[in-house]
Amino acid sequence: MSTRTERQEAAIAALRGAEQAPLWLAVPDRPAPRPPVDGDISVDLAVIGGGFTGLWSALRAAERDHCRDVLLVEGDRLAEHATGRNGGFCEASLTHGERNGRRRWPSEYEELRELGLRNLDEIEQTIEKYGIDCGFTRSGTLVVATRGHEVAEFGPGTPGFLDRDAVRDLVRSPTYLAGRLIPGESAVVDPARLAWGLAATAERLGVRIAEHTRVLRMKREGDRVVLHTERGRISARQVVVATNANTSLLRRNRAAIVPVYDYVLATEPLSPEQLGSIGWEQPFGISDSGNQFHYYRRTQDDRVLWGGYDAIYHYGRSIKRGHEDRDQTYEKLALQFFETFPQLEGVRFTHKWAGVIDTCSRFCAFFGSAHGGRVAYATGFTGLGVGASRFAADVMLDLLSGRQTERTRLDMVRKRPLPFPPEPLAWIGIQITRWSLAREDDTGRRNLWLRVLDRLGLGFDS
Structure with a gap:
């Protein structure tokens, strides 16, 4: 099995040549833009x-x-x-x-x-009535626990609970310790x-x-x-x-509102053998159960879309194109992908992109x-x-x-949410919160900062 350093090198190699563009928009049949308003x-x-x-x-x-x-x-x-x-x-x-x-x-x-x-x-x-061809599939979601303390939050007896063997029968990842399959409450599109x-x-x-x-x-x-x-x-x-x-x-x-950048990767289409190595025959989407979580799914052409985890806030509520090109985040996502599915080492990413999430408290x-x-x-x-x-x-x-x-x-x-403070307090607070959430993911314990935010109605559950 590859070491983490070898996987880091493999992750960087897998990103070479990836197009900086959203998979969904980088298609030849994208509709031409309508003309702008001209006049009153x-x-x-x-x-x-x-x-x-x-x-x-x-x-x-x-x-x-x-x-x-x-x-x-x-x-x-x-x-x-x-x-x-x-x-x-x-x-x-x-x-x-x-x-x-x-x-x-x-x-x-x-x-x-x-x-x-x-x-x-x-x-x-609506999609059925108007014949909108968008791959809408009401597939449900598989939420997975990848750390020991997360398993207790699922618990035997929870509707849809899957123990380690059961969840790995659905999708083969050595990181899965338990899961919960929630049918009917989500779709992919x-x-x-x-x-x-x-x-x-x-x-x-x-x-x-x-x-x-x-x-x-x-x-x-x-x-x-x-x-x-x-x-x-x-x-x-x-x-x-x-x-x-x-x-x-x-x-x-x-x-x-604060704008937070979310980053996404998409693999090349997987071969039948590669798909077979991970199972995942049902079209449900998957997400981790941590605060800093990944979301991932199969696409209609057998790619894996892999995103989330490293949400980034830029000082001053900054929004600009340059924030979308962030090599360290793409490399982190790629490394985590291969840690989740080591059997897919050698697969390449064809697209990488980012978008702004409008976050409120x-x-x-x-x-x-x-x-x-x-x-x-x-x-x-x-x-x-x-x-x-x-x-x-x-x-x-x-x-x-x-x-x-x-x-x-x-x-x-x-009722409206509580506002975020002005800079530099907003940036400082968000950085402390990100550190605290990562620490909770590792330890399973909410620190004093997060408990104070909870009391103020600012606590975060993903």
Whole structure:
């Protein structure tokens, strides 16, 4: 068996020649961008942002009211950012997992769970109804324990519990000590093709879409909201802001969000022999049970997508392309991949990429309105936006309607998260937290810093 040093060298070699581009977007049949807005336009509803949150908002608005004039604008290309850079895990959870949800909203958690399951059902129904070809497979998730202290958190008697032999019968990794198979509450999907399918469907329902149309500022003028772009103005009766980590249009959200970079690798397509060496015949996704966790899945063309673990915050809430090229993180991910699947040494990675996660202190989306109720927003998904974005779209449309619904009555919707402190306190606090979470992963014990954050409502459970 190779030593760790030999595996480090193998990991570096496996990354040579990898394309710095998201697997989902680096395809020849990516749709051409729609023309930008040119001139002044008046609409009923303007949606800012061409990721999942904006696309679902536009589609759901058209489904709710076929006569509504809806325009969606994207400053770059559709699905270019978080939507086209994630792992394609579509979860039912709206609360970043059960533990986080029960801790923050114990009295309404069961309702939130039911709403989340219904939301996933409705995503699946939408894909089937409109014939969106995106590889949606409701496969469930295998959560694995790789450290001794994590096994106790699963425990025999837990629904879906698998001991070491049982979990290794499903997927062959020497790192697995136990597991839990959770069926029905998640799916895997090609996120870019889902986004492109939602856009095409929305257009068939009358929505207009403009790409390369960056909104520079937003201002209320009488009973309208005016969006100023580089080549014109958009006057709207109502506005949905779905820009997630980019908070420049709504000052009130700037302190509530920090952008964290997540990194991903994708292997070359595996041969039948390589696939046989790891088992994994069922299409479920897999994640570790630690704070710093990996998520991984098989793709439709038999690659393994491998991401997570090394989430990076850059001082000053910095967002820029240069942060995506981080060799030390890609090498760390590659090394951990081969430690998990040593039988795959020699496999090469063809793609490496990163994306920005819009993290808030409660680790799931929050909602609100501005400009006298004419503007609604949702942000702070913290990495679980593929599924929760559709729920967020309905929340925002409910808020704009002015009617109370089962969604707008929720404490989760009515209350905002605690803000992050200014720099340098934000950077210092995040670095201490990352160190503390890594230490808890190693020891199984939460230190004083994490216990204080828990009491303040800032504790993190992945």
